[in-house]
Amino acid sequence: MSFKTDIEIAREAKKRPIQEIGAKLGISSDDLLPYGHDKAKVSQEFINSVQGNKNGKLILVTAINPTPAGEGKTTTTVGLGDGLCAIGKKAAICIREASLGPNFGMKGGAAGGGYAQIVPMEEMNLxxxxxxxxxxxxxxxxxxxxxxHIYWGNELEIDERRITWRRVMDMNDRALRDTVVGLGGVANGFARQTGFDITVASEVMAILCLATDLADLQKRLGDMIVAYRRDRTPIYARDIKADGAMTVLLRDAMQPNLVQTLENNPAFVHGGPFANIAHGCNSVIATSTALKIADYVVTEAGFGADLGAEKFMNIKCRKAGLAPDCVVLVATIRAMKMNGGVAKADLGPENVDAVNDGCANLGRHIGNLKQFGVPVVVAINHFVTDTDAEVQAVKDYVASQGAEAILCQHWEKGSEGTKELATRVAEIADAGVSQFAPLYNDDMSLFDKIERVATAIYRADEVLADKKIRDQLRQWEEAGYGHLPVCMAKTQYSFSTDPNLRGAPTGHSVPIREVRLSAGAGFVVVICGEIMTMPGLPRTPAAENIRINEEGLVEGLF
Structure with missing residues (x-):
């Protein structure tokens, strides 16, 4: 059986003018800044005008730990949003923008898939x-x-050995992880060691996604610590007098982007921090605006629930005063088999035993999400190779965990394949049964917060951190940053820091390699294990297959 590719399906979309999409949410054409015919930014004036409105219901879509078999979290987010609209609800979708790094690497884009996509797919992914x-x-x-500043006399007395601000680019380039700049003589400044991170790991990205308006954005930018003096006192971005010009560069970027699904339903696509090295959620301004103008808002958090959902709850909701009414946890039969020990090449034949063995990963996520006081529904993202017995095995297992699982066929059927899920999610959200609370309090010590996440979410036995890291955390507490939440940077493939340890491992430790203070964003980044803030390309990058064909159309994006 052959299927159309995502890009082929997207290319056939019958898009409506973006003004029509905005009208569905009460956004007039005067409040849209069009980028072509099918995408636009929403004005700050409109956002300000709806702040007095009552909030709609917030639905978070998350997933089990990703496997090469695929889970389809964004696809399910889009499918659920379309499903809610199909059953007569006024709904909007909020997801992140795509980074060029994964697009040209191996993960692919961030627009959904099959008949549950957001368009324009090509522009969104480029x-x-x-x-x-x-x-x-x-x-x-x-x-x-x-x-x-250093070149022209270093009036602030910056210690060149203690400059913490690196450079960024939106591409996977391992050769730039550690670099030396300033070579070539006096005219080129002072030689020093530095490096690059990928743009999605930038604190500027995190700030854009957490700021409420331009004034808040500039304040947060100014609060960023970029270096230290010899006496260890901090240098802020405002000391460099960069915060004003940075805000000017980000003025338009702060406005949320409005696009549409294949079924012409509204979607906000804004911001794009990775969940394995940043907080992994779309912007607060997009989510909060959508909540003011839609009755139901479906948003996603990156990678598995141990990363994206944990940060959504402990960072985004804490900072923005949000609370999810329902959480949808995405899983696939194929991923259950992989967690049960089946190789990717052998996922086709029915194997109920492997499904049952792999459900431990799903169960761990269900239990973790319930710790936040939110109701959980499992969405089984359907593949054509799934058998009835395998699907029933997952449903039975989920029922044993005090939740329910619903089979979804949005990839193949669009909203027709998610009406059952949409109906149930709306019922739960409307029931008001969520008793959301973050996992830890602001007044806990930074190390205690790290331990709380490691033991309660990762189910680790201990956190390994040498004296230098513990002392650094204590210094930040003494400087007034102890109230901040922690943002764990960890492999997305496992509850542990070992990407090859699937299922629901116990008896492991969480080694901390480095901690970074993001004073502007308002969290402490905790880098665990071997995770990199500048990814590399795989042996065969997707870029090798991306090209313009004879008809002038893009091929190879997925």
Missing amino acids: HFTGDFHAITAAHNLLTAMIDN
Whole structure:
């Protein structure tokens, strides 16, 4: 059986003018800044005008740990949003923008798949409205101004050995992880060691996704710590006088992007931090605006629930005063088999025993999400190779965990394949049974917060951190940053820090390699295990198959 590719399906979409999509949510054409015919930014004036409205219901879509078999979290997010609209609900979708790194690497895009996609797919997965480029430019402007300040006399007495602000680019390039700049003589400044992170790991990205307006954005940018003096006192971005110009570069990027699904339903696509090295949620301004103008808002958090959902609850909801009414946990039969020990090449034949063996990973996520006081529904993202017995095995297992699982066929059928899920999710959200609370309190010590996540979510026995890291955390507490939440940077493939340890491992430790203070974003990044903030390309990158065909159309994006 042959299926159309995602890009082929997207290319056949019958898109409506973006003004019609905005009208569905009460956004007038005057409040839209169009980028072509099928995408637009929503004005700050409109956002300000709806702040007095009552909030709609917030639905979070998350997933089990990703496997090469695929889970389809964004696809399910889109399918559920379409499903809610199909049963007569006023719904909107909120997801993140795609990074060029995964697009040209191996993970692919971030627009959904099959008949549950957001369009325009090609633009969304490439330059879109230029937000990532603006973030990259703003970040690197600050870097240039730091080096320039040192070149012209270093009035702030920056210790060149303690510059913490690196450079970024929106591409996977392992050769830039550690670099030396300033070589070539006096005219090029002072030589020093530094490096690059991928743009989605930038604190500027995190700030854009957490700021409420331009004034808040500039304050947060100014609060960023970029270096230290010899006496260990911090240098802020505002000391470099970069916060104003950075805000100017980010003015348009701060406005949420409105696009549409294949079924012409509204979707906000804004911001794009990775969940394995940042907080993994779309922007607060997009989510909060959608809640003011839709009755149901479906959003996603990156990777598995141990990363994206944990950060959604402990960072985004805490910072923005949000609370989810229901959580949808996405799983596939194929992924259950892989967690049960089946190789990717052998996933086709029925194997109920492997499904049952792999359900431990799903069960761990269900239990973790319930710790936040939110009701959980499992969405089984259907593949054509799934058998009735395998699907029933997952349903039975989920029932034994005090939740329910619903088979979804949105990839193949669009909203027709998610009506059952949409109906149940709306019932739960409307019932008001969620008793959401973050996992830890602000007044816990930073290390205690790290331990809380490691033991309650990862089910680790201990956190391994040497004296240097513990002392650094204590210094930040003494400097007034102890109230901040922690943002764990960890492999997405496992509850542990070992990407090859699938299922629901216990008896493991969480080694901390480094901690970074994101004072502007308002969290402490905790880098665990071997996770990299600048990914590399795989042996055969997707870029090798991306091209313009004879008809002038893009091929190879997925």
